[in-house]
Amino acid sequence: MGLRELNESVRVWWTEVRASEVGRIFTVRNIALAVAAVLIVLAIAFSWPKSEKAPQPKSPSESAAKAPAKPQPAPETQPKAKSEPGTITTTPPLATAPARRGTSVGRETVEADVSTRSVSITSNFSGTEIVVFGAVDDSHQETAEAGIYDVVVVVEGTQVPLVARRKSNVAGIWINTESVKFERVPSYYAIASTRPIEEIADERVLRTQQIGFTHVPMMPDPTTKSQLKEKELEQFRDAVIRLKKDDGLFIKKPYGVAFIGKALFRTSIDLPANVPVGPLTTKVYLFRDGSLLADYEAHVTLQREGMEAFLHSFAFDRPFLYGLFAVFLAVTAGLAASAFFRRRGGAH
Amino acid sequence: MDLYLPIAELSVNVFVFLAMGAAVGFLSGMFGVGGGFLITPLLIFSGIPSAVAVGTGAAQTVASSVSGAIAQYRRNNVDVKMGFLLLMGGIVGAIIGVQVVKLLRQIGQFDLFISLAYVFFLGSIGTLMMIESLNAVRRSFSANQATTAIRRSHHNWIHGLPLKMRFHRSRLYISAIPPVMIGAFVGLLGAIMGVGGGFIMVPAMIYLLRMRTGLVIGTSLFQILFVTAATTVLQTTQNYNVDIVLALILMVGGVIGAQFGAVAGEKLKGEQLRFLLAGLVILVCLRMGWDLVVMPTELFSISGITGGSH
Numbered sequence: 157m158g159l160r161e162l163n164e165s166v167r168v169w170w171t172e173v174r175a176s177e178v179g180r181i182f183t184v185r186n187i188a189l190a191v192a193a194v195l196i197v198l199a200i201a202f203s204w205p206k207s208e209k210a211p212q213p214k215s216p217s218e219s220a221a222k223a224p225a226k227p228q229p230a231p232e233t234q235p236k237a238k239s240e241p242g243t244i245t246t247t248p249p250l251a252t253a254p255a256r257r258g259t260s261v262g263r264e265t266v267e268a269d270v271s272t273r274s275v276s277i278t279s280n281f282s283g284t285e286i287v288v289f290g291a292v293d294d295s296h297q298e299t300a301e302a303g304i305y306d307v308v309v310v311v312e313g314t315q316v317p318l319v320a321r322r323k324s325n326v327a328g329i330w331i332n333t334e335s336v337k338f339e340r341v342p343s344y345y346a347i348a349s350t351r352p353i354e355e356i357a358d359e360r361v362l363r364t365q366q367i368g369f370t371h372v373p374m375m376p377d378p379t380t381k382s383q384l385k386e387k388e389l390e391q392f393r394d395a396v397i398r399l400k401k402d403d404g405l406f407i408k409k410p411y412g413v414a415f416i417g418k419a420l421f422r423t424s425i426d427l428p429a430n431v432p433v434g435p436l437t438t439k440v441y442l443f444r445d446g447s448l449l450a451d452y453e454a455h456v457t458l459q460r461e462g463m464e465a466f467l468h469s470f471a472f473d474r475p476f477l478y479g480l481f482a483v484f485l486a487v488t489a490g491l492a493a494s495a496f497f498r499r500r501g502g503a504h
Numbered sequence: 505m506d507l508y509l510p511i512a513e514l515s516v517n518v519f520v521f522l523a524m525g526a527a528v529g530f531l532s533g534m535f536g537v538g539g540g541f542l543i544t545p546l547l548i549f550s551g552i553p554s555a556v557a558v559g560t561g562a563a564q565t566v567a568s569s570v571s572g573a574i575a576q577y578r579r580n581n582v583d584v585k586m587g588f589l590l591l592m593g594g595i596v597g598a599i600i601g602v603q604v605v606k607l608l609r610q611i612g613q614f615d616l617f618i619s620l621a622y623v624f625f626l627g628s629i630g631t632l633m634m635i636e637s638l639n640a641v642r643r644s645f646s647a648n649q650a651t652t653a654i655r656r657s658h659h660n661w662i663h664g665l666p667l668k669m670r671f672h673r674s675r676l677y678i679s680a681i682p683p684v685m686i687g688a689f690v691g692l693l694g695a696i697m698g699v700g701g702g703f704i705m706v707p708a709m710i711y712l713l714r715m716r717t718g719l720v721i722g723t724s725l726f727q728i729l730f731v732t733a734a735t736t737v738l739q740t741t742q743n744y745n746v747d748i749v750l751a752l753i754l755m756v757g758g759v760i761g762a763q764f765g766a767v768a769g770e771k772l773k774g775e776q777l778r779f780l781l782a783g784l785v786i787l788v789c790l791r792m793g794w795d796l797v798v799m800p801t802e803l804f805s806i807s808g809i810t811g812g813s814h
Contacts, residue, residue: 279749282506282515316808321612323803329796332612332805395804402802429508429515460510467510471744479737482746486566486736486755493759494571 265293265450266307266442273454275427276461283429286311286456287422288348290440295419306349306356306443307413308367311425311456313344313405314434315373320392320399336392337377343432344405345372348412348423357446365441365448369397369406404428433458511747512556518753524550525757532568532758533765534772535781538728540565540699543754545622545788552750554615555605559745560754561698565732567755568762569700573725581722583673583715589680590705590723593687594694594731601695602738609743612807616796621697623793629703630785633778640775674715682712691731695738700728 268290275284288309297304318341321332349356353368363371374393400406405428413423436456442449460468471478505518524546532539540561547557576582608614665679686708690701702724709720740746769777 277508279508280506281508318806318808319612320804320806323800323805325799329616330798330800330803331616335612392804396806399802399804399806429506430513432513464508464510467748471511471740471746471748475741475744476737478748479740479746482563482740482748482751483566483733483736485748485752486563486733487570489752489755489759490567490570491574493567493755494575497759497763 264295264305264442264444266440266452267291267293268309268438268440268452268454270438270454270456272456274457274459276459277433278460278462278464281429281464283431284427285424286427287424288438288440288454289420289422290452291419291421292442293419297415297418300415300417302418303350303415304444305415305449306351307415307421307423308347308349308353308356308441308443309413309423309425310367310439310441311344311346312342312437312439313432313458314342315340316343316432317341317377318396320396322392322395334388336389338396339375339377341374341396341400342372343434344427344436345369345400346407346409346425348409348425350411350413350415350421352410356443357448361446361448365451367441369401369408372397403430405431427458431458433460507749507753509747509750511745512552512750514551516750520550521750521753522757525754526761527757528754529568529758529761530765530768531761531784533762533767534769535765535777535784537781538565538568538700538702539758540694541622541626541697541703541785542788543758544618544698545792547750548618549791552747553745554618555609555743555745556747556750558605558618558696558698559736559739559743560747560751562694562732562735562739563746563748563751564754564758565694565698565700566729566736567751568758569725569729569732573722573729576722576725579722581718582726583671583719583723584726585669586671586674586676586683586713586715586719587723587726589669589683590687590690590727591730593684593689594691594727595734596684597688597691597693598695598731598735598738600688601692602735602742604692604696605739605745606742612805618697619792619796621693623789623796625693625697625704626785626789626792630782630789633782634786637775637779637782641779644773644775674713674719676713676715678713686712687727687731690727691735694728694731695735700732702728 268288271287271289272284275286288311290307292305292307295305318338319335320338321335323330324333326333347353347368353362357367362368365371366373374396376389376392397406401408404426407426409423409425412425413421415421436458438454438456440452440454442451459465470481506515507518508515525543528539528542528546531537531542543564544557544561547560548554552560573582605614608617665681667680668677669680670677686705690705693699693704694701705724705727706720709715709724710717715723736746772780
């Protein structure tokens with residue numbers, strides 16, 4: 157028994173078909189095939205996107221096409237020092253910030269770290285959670301509930317080029333017609349804060365610090381930019397944010413950061429199963445009365461490990477061998493199955 | 505049990521895909537078809553990027569055709585010369601097809617193209633099979649068993665083509681062009697649709713080349729095995745879209761399902777089987793077509809630069 161029998165049944169199937177019956181069908185089929193070819197050619201001609209008139213196979217996208225489609229993990233090249241906590245940068249108080257009371261002006265700084273500096277994606281990776289914790293130096297807060305300080309934690313993945321496409325109805329069929337290429341969009345963006353960021357600081361501060369989905373840098377490719385109105389571009393930008401949110405790759409937790417003591421705070425950030433591999437940058441911002449007091453940066457590496465890393469680098473670094481291996485595996489599986497079932501006398 | 509797929513970059517439930525492989529294996533065992541035309545759409549419906557579905561489908565077809573091809577070769581049912589011509593055409597077709605996949609992914613029309621290809625080929629073949637099987641059922645009811653003589657006119661347009669060759673095994677003396685063209689067309693379809701292409705090649709060989717049915721099955725399996733193997737390697741080098749882990753899960757489910765399918769298939773009559781298969785083919789076609797014509801809830805989609813649709 158086995159695929160041999162399966163194949164036998166194919167033979168039976170076809171010999172049972174009386175030649176005259178199929179002969180009649182085949183003439184119809186022959187005509188149908190010709191019509192099909194014409195239809196498909198027409199369909200492609202229809203569906204050719206207007207905003208991408210020239211697919212320019214020799215443009216940068218060609219080199220991008222040659223290279224793997226995904227951000228390269230390159231675990232070894234990740235310098236060790238990068239996973240060490242970054243340096244403290246105290247931002248001078250903004251000139252426009254509301255007047256601050258008390259003696260604490262500009263004195264507080266923030267330090268933070270991440271529970272897991274290195275997240276490994278293995279064969280049973282189904283998402284994980286990292287904890288970002290930190291403390292406010294020189295905290296003037298009496299209790300955790302006082303709420304003098306606001307903390308915003310942003311975890312951002314690598315910035316990669318991305319194409320957004322919009323479908324429209326052409327001759328009754330929904331096809332991609334318009335597209336916008338964004339040069340750099342973070343592959344992952346999570347934001348957690350002590351309260352909604354709009355309440356923490358005003359629009360201008362958030363924009364300069366690039367905090368929040370709407371302030372994520374998302375520059376359209378210069379070639380597509382000129383062809384679209386600003387309003388349309390906005391729709392595409394919103395769509396990218398919406399789709400990334402749906403995929404669980406853009407995450408917002410407005411009350412995600414909690415103070416545990418007068419200085420200590422923590423938050424947990426979800427890394428979903430589909431999180432793109434690559435280094436993550438964690439930024440912690442300390443606000444008081446709407447102005448940024450300090451920020452801090454830490455890094456998390458996210459890399460494939462074990463079988464997962466092996467298969468992925470095998471597929472992308474040695475594609476030819478990988479292909480041969482896939483064929484070998486398939487041939488072995490097929491032969492093993494037929495040998496096994498033949499020995500057992502089949503399932504008759 | 506969840507498993508992270510290295511190429512599809514998704515975490516999937518192993519049992520869901522084992523079951524899917526087994527279900528398709530059951531159907532392919534029952535109907536005696538390769539199952540590529542079922543597995544690829546099912547993978548797409550279940551959220552696997554369509555390019556990965558197509559590449560992985562090719563690898564899976566290798567597994568399901570290998571033992572059949574060897575068995576046929578042992579029974580001397582393979583016209584190696586003919587198979588070789590088909591194969592040459594098939595590899596050329598696959599090379600073109602893989603490039604087409606690459607180009608379509610870059611311009612963001614791969615999903616559309618594969619849906620159209622499926623709707624068209626499954627729709628036409630499903631309908632023709634449905635008509636044929638209904639006629640056969642009706643005839644068997646009316647008990648009119650008079651078999652019509654096989655119309656086998658020895659001269660059609662094929663015989664006017666140059667580059668004639670002698671095929672001893674098939675007892676044919678025909679041009680080398682039609683086998684190469686048929687092979688190329690099937691190779692192209694295989695690369696784009698992730699199928700073996702037997703459903704096109706078998707009738708084409710019987711009615712265009714006038715080969716004996718027994719030889720057609722063996723020779724087409726021979727061609728499918730090598731072309732899908734070549735397609736797998738081409739897809740990995742050009743499109744990086746063959747997921748070994750996914751392919752392995754599907755193969756394991758598939759070979760087990762096929763055993764039970766073959767048993768179930770023996771309990772049904774030929775025309776009943778063909779009727780059911782036609783119904784199945786039409787269902788897959790309608791499901792594919794539905795997504796094309798119904799207004800999607802989300803008009804936008806995002807993808808990386810080379811593709812990998814969402």
